Amino acid sequence: MSFRIRLVRSRPVKLLGNIAMKCWAFSGAYVLACFLLYWLYGGVFAFFLLCFATTVVAGILYHTEDQLLYHPEAPANSRVYVPAPSMYRLPYQSVYTRSGDGTTLHMFFISQPPDKANKVPTLLFFHGNAGNMGHRLQNIVGLYHSIQCNILMLEYRGFGLSQGAPSEEGLYMDARAGLDYLNSRTDINTNEIIVFGRSLGGAVAIDLATKPEYSQRIWCLILENTFTSIPDMAALLIGSKLLQYLPLFVYKNKYMSLLKIRSVSVPTLFISGLADTLVPPPMMTELYKRCRSSCKRILPIPDGTHNETWHQSGYYQNILSFLNELRENPPARELSSHWDIDHI
Known part of the structure; x- marks a missing residue:
């Protein structure tokens, strides 16, 4: 769904423009006030007023970061209309569960026929930063037909x-709630749970896999076109190298995946669309290199774009091949060796 790429690139520019105008007007008024106060009362009072102004501007930028990252209302009506799996003749249950802080979450559970639902893997799917889960059907x-999974x-x-x-911590909490829900079901094989994350969902999946109490429930991890961190993406999208030198506390959302991937020990497949113009493919390569799993593979897909890599030939076959090899040769996580880089 290509609208998400355009949204992520164009909307931040518009929002940043609005923020800049507000901050410019606010800063201009305060500079004038500081000058007058300095002339009337001296520099000490003006200095403290300037510090206050700087704090207010920083606060505006800090709380606007969510608008730059999360786009749940695009396209229009995404918060009220979620396409159902029945549109594609998939059997499903519409499920509600509660996250760790009591927030109610909506989910679709799509099951294979009853006679084999408990004999196949179950995939937990984390989507990107825009729209809703129905847009990924x-x-x-x-995945349902090619991988034969719930x-x-x-x-x-x-x-x-x-x-x-x-919010960053909220999404991490929601991911844990999803895995908890799967482990509460008695009609699936909880020994083969796949955690899949694309783009922002990849960062959510990585965090989940770093938690020891949850990683032991994950059979394998599949990451597609995800990024190293939000500070890295901000420097890339805004085009300013100065952002690389900002302290981390400036960022409300960090998603430090490159740091966290070092703690991932579950088998991991990295799917990298080499035609991705949003998240640079080298970020996926760097994540792959830093991952310490004893069983990891990177799958470069030459014509894969950010949101449509799954359209490319060989996509599902290579995922299935990864799962079959994993089943036939279960890796020992404590080993340091890993699989070679594969190509389609």
Whole structure:
């Protein structure tokens, strides 16, 4: 769904323009006030007033970061209408669960026929930063039929029909709630749970896999076109190298995946669309290199774009091949060796 790429590139520019205008007007008024106060009362009072102004501007920027990252209302009506799997003739249950802080989350559980639902893997799907989970159903159809798996599609807080507002810690909490839900079911094979994350969902999946109490429940991890961190993406999208020198506390959302991937020990497949113009493919390569799993593979897909890599030939076959090899040769996580880089 290409609208998400355009949204992420164009909307930040517009928002930053609005923020800049507000900050410019605010700063101009304060500079004038400081000058007058300096002339009338001296520099000490003006200095403290200037510090206050700087704090207010920083606060405006800090709390606007959510608008730059999360886009649950694009396209229009995404918060009220979520396309159902039945549109693609998929059997499903519309499920509600509660996250760790009590936030109600909406999910779709799509099951294989009853006679084999407990004999196949179950995939926990984390989507990107815009729209809702229903916008990913075409990809889900391919996974359902090609991989022959059950699928739980989770809708983060503030997206689709889920309650609340998105935040980094909130999304991490929601991911844990999704895995807890799967482990509560008695009709699936909980020994083969796949955690899949694309783009922002990849950062959510990485965090989940770093938690020891949750990583032991994950059979394998699949990451597609995800980034190293939000500070890295901000420097790239805004085009200013100065952002690289800002302290981390300036960022409300950090998603430090490159740092966290070092703690991931579960088998991991990195799917990298080499035609991705939003998240640079070298970020996926860097994540792959830093991952310390004893069983990891990177799958470069030459014509894969950010949101449509799954359209490319060989996509599902290579995922299935990864899962079959994993089943036939279960890796020992304590080993340091890993699989070679594969190409389609």
